[in-house]
Amino acid sequence: MDFTFNEDQLLFQESVREFLGNEITPERLRAAWDTDTGRDPALWTQLAELGLAGLTVPEEHGGLGMNALDFVLLAQECGYVALAEPLVNHALAGVPLLQDLGGALAEAWLPKAATGEARIIAALEQNLLVEDAHVADLLLLERAGQWYALTQGEFSLQHNASVDPSRRLFTVTVNDAVQPVASGDQARRLRLATLNRGALGCAAQALGLAQRMVDMSVLYTSDRQQFGKPIGSFQAVKHHLANVAVRLEYAKAPVHRAAYAVAEDAAGAGQAVSQAKLMACEAAGLAAKNSIQVHGAMGYTWEVDLHIFMKKAWALANTWGDAGFHKQQVAGHIFADDAVLGAGATFQ
Amino acid sequence: MKVLVAVKRVVDYNVKVRAKGDGTDVDLNNVKMAINPFCEIAVEEAVRLKEAGVATEVIAVSVGAKPCQEQIRTALALGADRGIHVEAEGRLEPLVIAKLLKGVVDKEEPQLVILGKQSIDGDNNQTGQMLGALANMPQGTFASEIKVEGDKLNVIREVDGGLQTLSLSLPAIVTTDLRLNEPRYASLPNIMKAKKKQLDVYTPEDLGVSVTSHVSQLKVEPPAERKAGIKVEDVAQLVDKLKNEAKVIS
Numbered sequence: 001m002d003f004t005f006n007e008d009q010l011l012f013q014e015s016v017r018e019f020l021g022n023e024i025t026p027e028r029l030r031a032a033w034d035t036d037t038g039r040d041p042a043l044w045t046q047l048a049e050l051g052l053a054g055l056t057v058p059e060e061h062g063g064l065g066m067n068a069l070d071f072v073l074l075a076q077e078c079g080y081v082a083l084a085e086p087l088v089n090h091a092l093a094g095v096p097l098l099q100d101l102g103g104a105l106a107e108a109w110l111p112k113a114a115t116g117e118a119r120i121i122a123a124l125e126q127n128l129l130v131e132d133a134h135v136a137d138l139l140l141l142e143r144a145g146q147w148y149a150l151t152q153g154e155f156s157l158q159h160n161a162s163v164d165p166s167r168r169l170f171t172v173t174v175n176d177a178v179q180p181v182a183s184g185d186q187a188r189r190l191r192l193a194t195l196n197r198g199a200l201g202c203a204a205q206a207l208g209l210a211q212r213m214v215d216m217s218v219l220y221t222s223d224r225q226q227f228g229k230p231i232g233s234f235q236a237v238k239h240h241l242a243n244v245a246v247r248l249e250y251a252k253a254p255v256h257r258a259a260y261a262v263a264e265d266a267a268g269a270g271q272a273v274s275q276a277k278l279m280a281c282e283a284a285g286l287a288a289k290n291s292i293q294v295h296g297a298m299g300y301t302w303e304v305d306l307h308i309f310m311k312k313a314w315a316l317a318n319t320w321g322d323a324g325f326h327k328q329q330v331a332g333h334i335f336a337d338d339a340v341l342g343a344g345a346t347f348q
Numbered sequence: 349m350k351v352l353v354a355v356k357r358v359v360d361y362n363v364k365v366r367a368k369g370d371g372t373d374v375d376l377n378n379v380k381m382a383i384n385p386f387c388e389i390a391v392e393e394a395v396r397l398k399e400a401g402v403a404t405e406v407i408a409v410s411v412g413a414k415p416c417q418e419q420i421r422t423a424l425a426l427g428a429d430r431g432i433h434v435e436a437e438g439r440l441e442p443l444v445i446a447k448l449l450k451g452v453v454d455k456e457e458p459q460l461v462i463l464g465k466q467s468i469d470g471d472n473n474q475t476g477q478m479l480g481a482l483a484n485m486p487q488g489t490f491a492s493e494i495k496v497e498g499d500k501l502n503v504i505r506e507v508d509g510g511l512q513t514l515s516l517s518l519p520a521i522v523t524t525d526l527r528l529n530e531p532r533y534a535s536l537p538n539i540m541k542a543k544k545k546q547l548d549v550y551t552p553e554d555l556g557v558s559v560t561s562h563v564s565q566l567k568v569e570p571p572a573e574r575k576a577g578i579k580v581e582d583v584a585q586l587v588d589k590l591k592n593e594a595k596v597i598s
Contacts (some may be wrong), residue, residue: 012536019533051536064537 003256005073013073017080019050024081026305032084033165039135044085048116052087056095062114068092068197072204072259079208082312084166086121086132088201094120097140097194101181105149109138122194127319129160129169141172142194146180147187154178164311196262196273198320203255203273203280209313210248210280210287216306217241217291220298231294240290247286251279274321274329281323284313349496349518351394351403352458353428354449355387355410357419358469367568374469374568383419386464388426389524392531393494394462395427402496405429407456411448413437417547424542425534431547432456434555441563442470446478451555453483458519460501465490465523476523486516490525 005013023046032040047053055071057063075088095113098106098120112118118137123130125142133139134157139150148154155178157170182190218241221232231237258276261269288310292299299306317323333339359365359374360382368375383391397403408423409432410416420431434448453461461483466473480487488494488503492511495502501516506525534542552559580586590597 008540011539015534015536015539046533049535050533051538055536064540 005256009070009073012070013077016050016052016074017077019046020077020081020083024083026308029082029084029166029308037135038166038168039085039132044116044119047085047087053090053116054114056091057110057114058099061110063095063110067263068096068200069256069259069263072200072256075201075204076208076211076255079205079312079316080212082166082209082212082308086119086135088205089122089132089198090120092201093122093194093198094138094140096197097122097190098138100190100193101140101147101149105181112137122198123172124191124195124198124320126321126325128171130172131167131169131319133157133170133172134159134168139172141174142187142191143174145183145187147182147190148174148178149181150174150178162315164315166308166312167315192270193265195320196258196269199273199277199326200255200258200262202316202320203251203258203277206277206280206284206313206316207248207251207255209309209316210244210251210284212309213284213287213291213306213313214241214244214248216309217294221294237294240294244283244287244290247279247283251276251283254279268333271330271333274326274333277321278323278326278330281313281317285317288313349397349403349459350405350407350456351397352407352409352449352453352456352461353387353390353394353423354461354463354475355391355408355419355423356384356464356467356469357381357410357412357416358384358467361385361468367570371567371569373565381415381418383422384464384467384469386466386468386524386526387419387423388464388531389526389528390462390464390522391423391426391428392529393522393524394460395532396529397460397496398427398429403460407432407458409434409449409452411436411440411445420547421542422534424545424547425539426532427538428545430545433547433549434552435549436552436559438559439561439565440559441561442472442474443478443562444557444559446475446482447557448552448555448559449475449479450482451552451557452550453479453485455555460496460519461485461521463521463523465525476521480521483521485519485521487521487523488514488516489523491522492525492527494522494528 023043028040032038051064052074054063055066059065071092075092078088090113098109098113109118109120113120119135120138120140121132121136122140123142130141137151139155141148141150154175156173160169160171162169218232221237222230224231254276258272261272291306291310295304295306298304334341358381359376360380363380366375391408394403394406398406406428407430408420408428410420411434414435417433420433424431432452434452436448461479463476465476476489477487488501488505490505491503492506493504499518501518501520503514503516503522505512505514506527580589
């Protein structure tokens, strides 16, 4: 069995890393905080030109026809730079949901999603506050067990402040005249599939965020001197970061496994995603905590970029299902009467 | 118009290079390699000429060991139409590379050859000029702007104290300066397409060129480490040190 990513997937990751690393600096993120939308239209255009908006759109609609496994490494890179644009939601949750809804709606919107002309945002009922609803060209919203496909004007928004200035959160009220596009069993199936994709996107971004915070901390502790030595040379400091590195390394395999399960629409995808999100967000949470510790008082300040990544990690931990929710999902799997557990079931 | 672009595989510009322990060469183990930034500018310019309808075909050529094909694929992803790899092992000095490129020029007969003005590893700044001499073609080096007008190529060069504009008859050679353009990123669909583009492999023998080296590299060592600074007590001490230790004022 070959569990490694293929040459194309790694090449895409490298290309996207180069682009994001060059283009999305903390200064650019900070500049967007002061704008009305908090979003950078020029950046979205660049992402679309790179082909990222159409990555998961089927080829017949102008996309690359790729899946969650192809996108997971790219989502990690998005996390690494704390990308504020709603690319992960669009490519990993919105576009696949639109495909699942099918029909005239998909025919009309998928080509626009492929070129980046339209941002497709998906939001579950449990996401009471919807991120990026204000820039969604098509908002696929679950409310009261039904799915709505909404364009601007078909819903009203009430802004809610966030501790993370990169996040724009809204309470969404659907206009009375709008009819749902899915309900009943179909809506429930779509809900489960979308939950898995959205939570997977969070998990992958959390891996990137954790890595970024470790990298920042290693850089800082290699530079900052005390008693004539870099503080990173002291056990009490470097062990903090080593613990994060270990936690992060152990979280990678579950996230990649979950991406495979989602891409293959495997029966155990829900459990795999819940495990992945728990482990990745725990790694990111530990990275945030320990990075603050090793930065000392500097880590708390607005001027140091650490808080940008830390706040995003905190936010991701509580969207698309918080830790309690995902622990229950895993418990439900383990304690089920027909649970298939043990070494022999690892790759089922 | 057919345009030939040379691309070189070098250590990525973000990597801090280290000398090997025995001082024989730069340590390339597990080091990220990339297309030379000046060559990337050359590819971008060629692709822009094609997009403007001036060039009909852009060919990316690289000389070196097999991994150079990665950089050719990058050039293809950026918009080149096909690639040529001249497979040659070992350290290749600029004259050898220029001779091999001359062999490719003889085969392909391009109207324009664009190269980076230098590579960021060797910093030789010789290959383009040598190729110009070997191929008996006019050259515009350190180009910051080029424009094809009929059978002429106008090149604006960055020279000490200003700009120089040359008019070259085609076929010609151009080497790129940093300000010629800002290279694009390869899009993901184009990275996929690049894998299907034609890539021909030649040996130096195919081109009738001997890769005999005339230059031996004797030693590679890192620059001397900068000494820690000191705080001076007052201006008088500063002046004294500048005068007697640094000897920068008299």
